[in-house]
Amino acid sequence: MLDLTQDVGALTAAIVDVESVSGAEKALADLVEQALRALPHLTVDRSGDTVVARTFLGYGERVLIAGHLDTVPVADNLPSRVEGDLLYGCGTTDMKAGVAVALKLAATVAAPNRDVTYVFYDCEEVEAERNGLNRVARDHADWLAADFAVLMEPTDGVIEGGCQGTLRADVTVTGKRAHSARSWFGVNAIHGIEPVLARLNAYEARLPVVDGLQYHEGLNAVGIRGGVAGNVIPDECVVSVNYRFAPDLSIEQAQDHVREVFDGFQVAFTDTAPGARPGLTHPVAAAFTTAVGGTPRAKLGWTDVARFSALGIPAVNYGPGDPNLAHQQGEFVSLSKIAESERAMLDWLRT
Amino acid sequence: MLDLTQDVGALTAAIVDVESVSGAEKALADLVEQALRALPHLTVDRSGDTVVARTFLGYGERVLIAGHLDTVPVADNLPSRVEGDLLYGCGTTDMKAGVAVALKLAATVAAPNRDVTYVFYDCEEVEAERNGLNRVARDHADWLAADFAVLMEPTDGVIEGGCQGTLRADVTVTGKRAHSARSWFGVNAIHGIEPVLARLNAYEARLPVVDGLQYHEGLNAVGIRGGVAGNVIPDECVVSVNYRFAPDLSIEQAQDHVREVFDGFQVAFTDTAPGARPGLTHPVAAAFTTAVGGTPRAKLGWTDVARFSALGIPAVNYGPGDPNLAHQQGEFVSLSKIAESERAMLDWLRT
Numbered sequence: 226m227l228d229l230t231q232d233v234g235a236l237t238a239a240i241v242d243v244e245s246v247s248g249a250e251k252a253l254a255d256l257v258e259q260a261l262r263a264l265p266h267l268t269v270d271r272s273g274d275t276v277v278a279r280t281f282l283g284y285g286e287r288v289l290i291a292g293h294l295d296t297v298p299v300a301d302n303l304p305s306r307v308e309g310d311l312l313y314g315c316g317t318t319d320m321k322a323g324v325a326v327a328l329k330l331a332a333t334v335a336a337p338n339r340d341v342t343y344v345f346y347d348c349e350e351v352e353a354e355r356n357g358l359n360r361v362a363r364d365h366a367d368w369l370a371a372d373f374a375v376l377m378e379p380t381d382g383v384i385e386g387g388c389q390g391t392l393r394a395d396v397t398v399t400g401k402r403a404h405s406a407r408s409w410f411g412v413n414a415i416h417g418i419e420p421v422l423a424r425l426n427a428y429e430a431r432l433p434v435v436d437g438l439q440y441h442e443g444l445n446a447v448g449i450r451g452g453v454a455g456n457v458i459p460d461e462c463v464v465s466v467n468y469r470f471a472p473d474l475s476i477e478q479a480q481d482h483v484r485e486v487f488d489g490f491q492v493a494f495t496d497t498a499p500g501a502r503p504g505l506t507h508p509v510a511a512a513f514t515t516a517v518g519g520t521p522r523a524k525l526g527w528t529d530v531a532r533f534s535a536l537g538i539p540a541v542n543y544g545p546g547d548p549n550l551a552h553q554q555g556e557f558v559s560l561s562k563i564a565e566s567e568r569a570m571l572d573w574l575r576t
Numbered sequence: 577m578l579d580l581t582q583d584v585g586a587l588t589a590a591i592v593d594v595e596s597v598s599g600a601e602k603a604l605a606d607l608v609e610q611a612l613r614a615l616p617h618l619t620v621d622r623s624g625d626t627v628v629a630r631t632f633l634g635y636g637e638r639v640l641i642a643g644h645l646d647t648v649p650v651a652d653n654l655p656s657r658v659e660g661d662l663l664y665g666c667g668t669t670d671m672k673a674g675v676a677v678a679l680k681l682a683a684t685v686a687a688p689n690r691d692v693t694y695v696f697y698d699c700e701e702v703e704a705e706r707n708g709l710n711r712v713a714r715d716h717a718d719w720l721a722a723d724f725a726v727l728m729e730p731t732d733g734v735i736e737g738g739c740q741g742t743l744r745a746d747v748t749v750t751g752k753r754a755h756s757a758r759s760w761f762g763v764n765a766i767h768g769i770e771p772v773l774a775r776l777n778a779y780e781a782r783l784p785v786v787d788g789l790q791y792h793e794g795l796n797a798v799g800i801r802g803g804v805a806g807n808v809i810p811d812e813c814v815v816s817v818n819y820r821f822a823p824d825l826s827i828e829q830a831q832d833h834v835r836e837v838f839d840g841f842q843v844a845f846t847d848t849a850p851g852a853r854p855g856l857t858h859p860v861a862a863a864f865t866t867a868v869g870g871t872p873r874a875k876l877g878w879t880d881v882a883r884f885s886a887l888g889i890p891a892v893n894y895g896p897g898d899p900n901l902a903h904q905q906g907e908f909v910s911l912s913k914i915a916e917s918e919r920a921m922l923d924w925l926r927t
Contacts, residue, residue, distance in 0.1 A: 389757060393806055405818045406740060406877035408794035409781075415797035415815070416777050422770035430760075443759035446766035447806050452799030455744055455818060455847065459798060464766070467756045467806060496806065526757035 227260040229332035233567045234312060234560035237325040241305040241314045247295040247355070250274040250347040254294060257328065257345050266335045267343075270368055274347035275357035277368045278331055280340050286509060287340040289371035289538065290570075291358070291529070292324040292378075293349030300554040310560050317558040318546030323377025326545065326567050330574060337574040339509075342371055349529060353498075358529050362536060373509035374533045375570075379546025382562055382569075384517055385524035386438050386503025386541050387472045388531050392479055393447070393496040396421050396464045396487050403458040411458030415451045418462040422446070424486055425466070433471045436503040438523035440471035444486065465495070469525070472500030501531040504539025516573035517543060578611040580683035584918045585663060585911035588676040592656040592665045598646040598706070601625040601698040605645060608679065608696050617686040618694075621719055625698035626708035628719045629682055631691050637860060638691040640722035640889070641921075642709070642880070643675040643729075644700030651905040661911050668909040669897030674728025677896065677918050681925060688925040690860075693722055700880060704849075709880050713887060724860035725884045726921075730897025733913055733920075735868055736875035737789050737854025737892050738823045739882050743830055744798070744847040747772050747815045747838050754809040762809030766802045769813040773797070775837055776817070784822045787854040789874035791822035795837065816846070820876065823851030852882040855890025867924035868894060 227239065245253040254274035262269045267278040274294065296316035305314030312322075324345060331343045346357030353359055361368055398418045403411025430442045444466060451462030466487075470479040476497045484492050504510055505521055514521060524530065524542050533540035545566040550556045578590065596604040605625035613620045618629040625645065647667030656665030663673075675696060682694045697708030704710055712719055749769045754762025781793045795817060802813030817838075821830040827848045835843050855861055856872055865872060875881065875893050884891035896917040901907045 391757070391807075404877065405794060405796050405798055406742070406820050407792075408796045408820070409792070413776075413796055415800050416773055418800075419770060419773035419777055422767055422773065425764075425767050426770055441758075441760070443756065445756050445759045445764055445809055446802075447756055447808060447810060448803030449766050449769075449800050449813060450803075451797075452801075452816065455798050455816070456742075457798060458796055462800060465803065465806070469757050469759070526755065 226263070227256045229260050229328050233325050233329045233563050236329055237317065237322050237558065237563055238305045238307070238312055240325060241316055241321050242303065244299060244303060245294050245296055245316070246298050247348050247351045250294045254345070254347065257294070261331060264332060267331065270365070272361050272365060273357060275361055276345045277361065278343045280337060282340050284340045287342060287371045288509060289342040289344060289369065289374040290327045290330065291344040291346065291374060291376050292320055292327050293346050294324065295347055295350050297350050297552050302554055302556065311557045312560055313555070313557040315556065318379045318556050319551035320378055320544055320546060322546050322558040322563045323379065323544035326563060326570060327377055329567055330570055334571065334574050341574065342369070344369070358532050362532060366536070369536060371538050373507060373513065374530070374538050374540035375513065376528060376530050376540055376542050377544040378528055378542045379544045379548045379551055380542050381547050382545055382566055383519050384514055384521040384541050384543045386436065386505050386521050387501045388524040388526065388528045389440055389442070389472065390470045390474065390476065390479060390500030391498050391527045392468050392476065392483065392494060394466050394483050395493045395495055396466060397491040397493070398462045400458065400460045402453060402460040405456045405458055408458050414459050414462040418451070418464060421464050421487065421490060428486065431471065433473055435471055435473045436505060438503050438521060440523045441525055442471055443469045470500060472502045475499070498527055499531055499535065501534030501540065503541070505541070507539045510539055510541065513573055517569045577614070578607045580611050580679050584676050584680045584914050587680055588668065588673050588909065588914055589656045589658070589663055591676060592667055592672050593654065595650060595654060596645050596647055596667070597649050598699050598702045601645045605696070605698065608645070612682060615683060618682065621716070623712050623716060624708060626712055627696045628712065629694045631688060633691050635691045638693060638722045639860060640693040640695060640720065640725040641678045641681065642695035642697065642725060642727050643671055643678050644697050645675065646698055646701050648701050648903050653905055653907065662908045663911055664906070664908040666907065669730045669907050670902035671729055671895055671897055673897050673909040673914045674730065674895035677914060677921060678728055680918055681921055685922065685925050692925065693720070695720070709883050713883060717887065720887060722889050724858060724864065725889050725891035726864065727879060727881050727891055727893050728895040729879055729893045730895045730899045730902055731893050732898050733896055733917055734870050735865055735872040735892050735894050737787065737856050737872050738852040739875040739877065739879045740791055740793070740823065741821045741825065741827065741830060741851030742849050742878045743819050743827065743834065743845060745817050745834050746844045746846055747817060748842040748844070749813045751809065751811045753804060753811040756807045756809055759809050765810050765813040769802070769815060772815050772838065772841060779837065782822065784824055786822055786824045787856060789854050789872060791874045792876055793822055794820045821851060823853045826850070849878055850882055850886065852885030852891065854892070856892070858890045861890055861892065864924055868920045
């Protein structure tokens with residue numbers, strides 16, 4: 226059985242050494258479920274490879290602490306190894322260090338100062354429809370009821386508030402086919418995409434301040450395609466753009482903005498996900514920021530905090546790992562950062 | 577057995593009705609070989625589905641008359657049908673009308689005024705390595721020896737001299753990958769392709785006169801690709817361009833020109849084929865133009881005349897079909913144009 230009370234760095238290494246690439250989290254989810262079920266102060270539920278453990282102490286306030294069990298594919302970087310203060314291995318920073326902190330709290334804080342819900346979920350690293358948090362929100366929304374959520378994604382020990390939204394759109398230019406030996410009978414759609422690229426090059430991204438945190442938007446081409454054959458003037462060229470927008474914009478406002486930027490061109494939206502406001506003005510969040518300390522910053526990438534936001538739960542990212550090392554073959558995490566994160570969370574839940 | 581002496585329009589319909597999509601010319605090649613072998617004034621050779629028939633009358637001058645037996649895929653446009661002066665069906669204009677004229681000449685001109693080589697070949701409509709003329713040039717170059725060649729591709733009864741060359745090149749822009757949520761850490765290669773498209777849009781094509789015929793060049797994008805994933809700033813974008821160049825330029829000169837247009841960008845050539853000068857100043861060609869009449873014009877598309885040019889044989893395109901109807905589902909040919917073409921060729925070979 227997994228010893229949840231051991232040193233949090235050793236606990237991190239223990240769960241890193243249980244491979245759990247997205248879709249193959251069962252072994253780790255089984256270990257987590259078994260260890261949590263052994264704790265009398267917790268009520269444990271399971272859906273697929275997502276395990277939810279809750280205290281029911283009768284407080285008027287409940288906080289949720291979540292982490293995903295899955296990792297990106299192993300890249301010859303298991304088992305884990307320690308060098309000085311650093312623990313190397315697949316999933317160390319993203320995000321088994323955060324999961325270990327949550328597991329240790331679940332085991333050792335039998336009498337917290339507010340009710341706590343721990344969520345360990347599957348398939349965060351893959352498409353949204355497989356995401357365990359998404360599934361539980363749909364099938365067992367009551368398991369996730371809370372006043373505030375901390376998602377222990379790697380943030381280098383800094384609170385990152387909210388997240389930016391994201392949308393993708395195809396901007397299309399059409400032309401007229403012709404044989405390339407007599408190109409003047411056609412209209413070249415690839416040549417016609419030049420002004421679309423010119424607008425992207427001239428675009429000035431907003432850096433708005435939302436609830437006290439500064440965001441940084443971006444509008445970028447992420448794909449381009451066009452061409453029929455090597456001897457044909459192409460009649461269609463499509464640029465796929467990705468707009469990352471600050472959480473002061475709704476999806477509809479973000480779409481209007483993109484339509485305006487590409488006014489005169491055909492724009493079709495292919496994918497959207499809303500942002501989440503930082504929510505740091507909520508009293509429970511304020512207690513958390515006081516316990517953790519430091520200056521919160523804006524989260525630029527999209528994360529599962531937006532799922533909590535959609536459920537009406539203010540949420541932040543906070544975890545010991547370095548986000549810049551996520552998904553890298555040489556991924557590592559600082560053992561002292563994990564211990565520091567454990568101490569901050571204990572301060573929050575016990576004082 | 578195929579009756580080669582019948583009316584040339586009826587002969588066209590007869591061979592149109594023998595399906596011969598590229599790679600499946602055997603049935604038609606067998607019929608052609610059998611009919612030609614029955615003619616005592618011809619020596620017949622065969623390589624794959626290419627049939628070559630020659631007179632050996634001891635003239636100091638030999639002309640070559642060629643046509644391909646294959647067609648593009650049938651598109652519910654067989655068997656052929658006649659409406660007034662028009663014969664409809666797959667391959668009517670491109671180029672069984674021309675093949676029928678050549679077959680009729682082969683059968684009926686037993687005593688021409690110069691030696692004649694007839695070539696009926698396979699796989700013109702597909703990749704060069706399968707081309708029957710290409711194969712015979714490699715394996716039996718002596719079969720093709722001649723002073724002048726007429727390729728009976730559709731030209732609407734006008735002599736089209738030479739052909740433009742063609743080359744394809746990939747113009748590449750590189751950048752630096754980054755997560756699209758923090759795009760300012762990357763360099764977007766798709767955005768970076770804008771000046772390449774600007775140069776294409778600003779390009780002014782040459783219209784040079786070569787050996788008395790006016791050509792019309794073109795430089796066009798025929799493909800564009802770029803993009804890694806929907807959340808990644810792309811580090812590479814490639815535009816494939818096609819340059820159609822007049823036959824006053826060698827391949828090397830054409831490549832230099834493309835390098836100059838895209839100076840500062842990475843250019844890699846992927847495909848080249850030389851042009852062919854009109855060659856109408858050759859005495860045998862002059863006799864041909866006199867017999868056919870009309871004003872010769874420049875051939876803009878690449879055709880197999882360039883293969884003859886590479887063998888040192890001046891060659892022209894001349895055939896009864898309308899080139900603008902080639903490869904169309906509703907393809908047709910004028911029966912009177914076929915007869916006119918037969919008369920012109922008879923004038924040339926009998927006077």
